[in-house]
Amino acid sequence: MELNERKLKILEAIISNYLDTAEPVGSRTISKNYDLGISPATIRNEMSDLEELGFIMQPHTSAGRIPSDKGYRLYVDMILSAKYDSPKHLSYVEALLNKAGRIETLLQDIVSVLAKETNLTAIVSTPQYSKCKIKNIQLIELESQKVLAVIVTDGNMANNYVLEINEDMDQRMLNKLSFILNNQLHGLNVEEINLPLIEKIKAFAGNQDEIIGKVLEVVFQAVHNNEDTEIYTSGAINMLRLPEFSDLEKATSIMETLDKKDYIRQLLLNDFDGESIETDGVKIKIGSENNNEDMKDCSLITTTYHIGGKPLGVIGLIGPKRMDYQSAILSLRCLIKEIEKRMNDS
Amino acid sequence: MELNERKLKILEAIISNYLDTAEPVGSRTISKNYDLGISPATIRNEMSDLEELGFIMQPHTSAGRIPSDKGYRLYVDMILSAKYDSPKHLSYVEALLNKAGRIETLLQDIVSVLAKETNLTAIVSTPQYSKCKIKNIQLIELESQKVLAVIVTDGNMANNYVLEINEDMDQRMLNKLSFILNNQLHGLNVEEINLPLIEKIKAFAGNQDEIIGKVLEVVFQAVHNNEDTEIYTSGAINMLRLPEFSDLEKATSIMETLDKKDYIRQLLLNDFDGESIETDGVKIKIGSENNNEDMKDCSLITTTYHIGGKPLGVIGLIGPKRMDYQSAILSLRCLIKEIEKRMNDS
DNA sequence: GTTAGCACTCATTTGTGTGGAGTGCTAACA
DNA sequence: TGTTAGCACTCCACACAAATGAGTGCTAAC
Incomplete structure (x- = not known):
């Protein structure tokens, strides 16, 4: 069984809907809200196939479907390989960058602004000394x-x-x-x-x-000292407002994880090999791809920044798997451009 | 009606028990666990008086009693006016202090250690520039x-x-x-x-x-710039594990409050008038005494540190009203001694 | 002044029934 | 052969009632 165009459209619909609502998506919802011209019954048949292929799953019988990590991966790869859309201009970042100052302060400010803009957790490593x-x-x-x-x-x-x-x-x-x-x-x-x-x-x-x-x-x-790079974090609190962490146990656990500088450092610099030529340098790790129990409901988006042509540090966003990848990637891509423009002529 | 010795003992028992359990304390519990030699019925009568005097209160009829802010105030004042007991020696702090380095790093380290030791949220303001x-x-x-x-x-x-x-x-x-x-x-x-x-x-x-x-x-x-002092915080996460914040709404709210540097700065430096001669410089604000809705379930313990005889910054602990004041005060008192010893001969 | 006894209150827990969302299967249809 | 309507079935979520139990205040006896 292969993934034909219709299946792909249904998968996209499921993911898109799930990103919005955080609720399992049923066949009727898709039939009503997405103009695919097929009935719920047909969609059910396709969904059954999609589940067999591993792209979606059911939290329990008689519930709708949610994307699996494999499903997210497909979705994210499609976004990554798509052309940039409207590179938004980040006036506030430019303002920050024009303020003369120490790079540490600058990075802290950037991370804080980034977290506010995306409503995610923003992290950055200072240049490797x-x-x-x-x-x-x-x-x-x-x-x-x-x-x-x-x-x-x-x-x-x-x-x-x-x-x-x-x-x-x-x-x-x-x-x-x-x-x-x-x-x-x-x-x-x-x-x-x-x-x-x-x-x-x-x-x-x-x-x-x-x-x-x-x-x-x-x-x-x-x-x-392997800590020759500092880690700055901002916006961990944003996680507390998400439905995926409405269970206090989970909320505490993710907050604790985000609080562990050493862990975050390792996460950021993990496969920071100095030559990430991948799609504009943006790397994404989804859920279990992070190889960590506490991060299994989260995704990590990272990109490296360069000084004098050399990759020295990493900026990233941590959010729920259900985050708005499109806009997060865009924010990060635009941000990195502004930063490099500034750092390399200073 | 005055507060005789027996009432005071009962009040202490109630507070002590509540600090441990975070549950309203009933008359039977006190009679059983504290050797006061009186029956639950008698204790009930006294509790009724204590409530009338404003030291304790009932969350609802047919529940036990919990201390009111006024009750905590009495209890805390008794601790503050008591003699030091066994000034514990903080070897790890001494180790930190002996490491040559920048004061900012030092304060960050101290706050981190303090938070770990007390399981509370530790905050410090850098010297006023x-x-x-x-x-x-x-x-x-x-x-x-x-x-x-x-x-x-x-x-x-x-x-x-x-x-x-x-x-x-x-x-x-x-x-x-x-x-x-x-x-x-x-x-x-x-x-x-x-x-x-x-x-x-x-x-x-x-x-x-x-x-x-x-x-x-x-x-x-x-x-x-009125931000001529920085604020470092550590251990906010400790709040999440407390029963008083087991409600996600409350948990989020307190985390947000502790995340607001400006607010914490104002809280710390509020009545930092430069001449706090009070009981060894340790000041305590309980619940509503902080004049802030988000802090109404918390207490703040602060003390100032001096350089060259001048008070320049404040170190503090934020915890639930139900925190172990005795040990928190002791930690803070000993810490400040070590710090001043070091800073003033450098 | 102290205490045992008792009726009363109220939050919490446990159990039960109902509604609804969603599925998978089957049979009919184009 | 692919699509769809119909239907029985599953299971969660929610509401509601009943049982539980911790604790009180009051009264009367000591």
């Missing part, structure tokens, strides 16, 4: 035996570290050290810093090598 | 016409700002400007920066006054 280019390092005097190291990378991401050293240093001396550090490190990828390089730089610094060592150590730690 | 002393200002070259200003204040709080200027400057020049800025601003309160001062500094800077003006402008904006 280890893959960023070093732009500038400055040491700043704090107090006796304490120094602040500010490391600026691509996209004007600034990381601050407090270093404890065994010597007092004034700002003039620190400026000198900063100069040496910059000479040696400017333009390098963070992960390119290695032991020979460190020795070489220490030699330059002469007897001030302790603080130089500390700085490099901090950079090292950040790189080898 | 306007009341902080400036320690160091450094300008860092980013790219053509863009400069990063790092402003370090008390407690090693570092704020980064991206400035756009109309001129290219190299790091050497920026170091010079930083030197001038530091000479003029070091040791001042952020809010002490005023127009005459700005003019004076501009004169020093000569033809480089644009960037100097920008920096001062940014500081100004931060001060006059």
Whole structure:
């Protein structure tokens, strides 16, 4: 048995209706609301076939049908392969992007706006530190035996570290050290810093090598720490208002999952292999495709953003499987365009 | 009718039992579980009096009694005026505090640990920027016409700002400007920066006054922005597991409230007048005392932390009215001691 | 002043019946 | 051979009634 055009139309009708109502869809509903020119009985026969093919299922006998993950997958693939429609212009995002500021703040703002617009949960990972280019390092005097190291990378991401050293240093001396550090490190990828390089730089610094060592150590730690990317989340609350989580048990469970930064990080960066050329970079994982019990009623839409041509971070949306994929994908696609336009000319 | 000792004991029994079970407490329960040596009938008479006095109430006829806000107030005041018991040592906090780092990260970590320990929602406001002393200002070259200003204040709080200027400057020049800025601003309160001062500094800077003006402008904006303090929250999810929020409607509502940073900020800083000498600085607002519908089933415990003798921020716990005040207060008191010990010798 | 006894109240639980939405099957029809 | 009307059947959802039980207030006796 194959999936002919009529079956496909019925499947689309079922999914479309289910996205709206969150209720199982019956044959009569389709016959009435979708102009397919066939009777409920015929539709029932087709539905029976669609169920056998695995695209829809019945919560219980004598209920309507709901899409299965396989059904959603077909539907989503059709959307993904379709042409863009009316790329909407996100004026508020542009406003955000034009505000000079730190990339962390920017990403937090973006995620917050995205969550509000889509009524979904928006998540983003900050650029992977280890893959960023070093732009500038400055040491700043704090107090006796304490120094602040500010490391600026691509996209004007600034990381601050407090270093404890065994010597007092004034700002003039620190400026000198900063100069040496910059000479040696400017333009390098963070992960390119290695032991020979460190020795070489220490030699330059002469007897001030302790603080130089500390700085490099901090950079090292950040790189080898698998949390070299932060996760920002917004709009988890939106899940609470959905009928799929009207059971408190489920609601609590999904909120807990969304609260686990480590889990979300892993989810986002999971198969972030750095070369996702797929349909405009938008990836979708539906329900059980996420390989996680708590996410089995949710879908994840992700896309990567690039700086200087390199994919550095991921922006995504988490929503119920029953979410409006069309508009979510569109939002994400347009957003990413605006972001990349901005980041790559800055 | 006055509140004699026996009535007080019964009230305590009711509250204590209610804290445990979240169920209305009946006369028989008290008679059985608390060794007061009187029969349920007698207890019923006393309860009737306690209700008349406003300390307890009945959800409906033929139900047991639950404490009223007035009852909780009495109970909490007794705890507050009691002596410390066994000030527990918070080894994990000490570990956090010994880790050199930015104060923002530190506060985020503390709030997260506090929430985990108490199973409540922990909140903290960062030091009020306007009341902080400036320690160091450094300008860092980013790219053509863009400069990063790092402003370090008390407690090693570092704020980064991206400035756009109309001129290219190299790091050497920026170091010079930083030197001038530091000479003029070091040791001042952020809010002490005023127009005459700005003019004076501009004169020093000569033809480089644009960037100097920008920096001062940014500081100004931060001060006059009433959001010159950030709010960090952790553990809101803990509320979802409580029986008082087993109704999804209520659960959603409290989660939404806790998600509103502006509201929480206002709640925290509400009567933060800078001179709370009350019982070790711990303030408690019970239910309707918070003057907010969404908080009527919650209590808020707050305490301020000081840097250099000045109260700069607030740490607090939000939980159900039925929370374990004793242990929450203790946690907060011990925490604040550790924090102040650390911040004031740094 | 305290307590046992008792009638009364009311939320909660349990059981039962009904309505309705939807299906699958069969037989008739184009 | 594909489509459709008709019909029996299933099962959830909801409403309603009855039973349960925790707890009270009152009264009368101690």
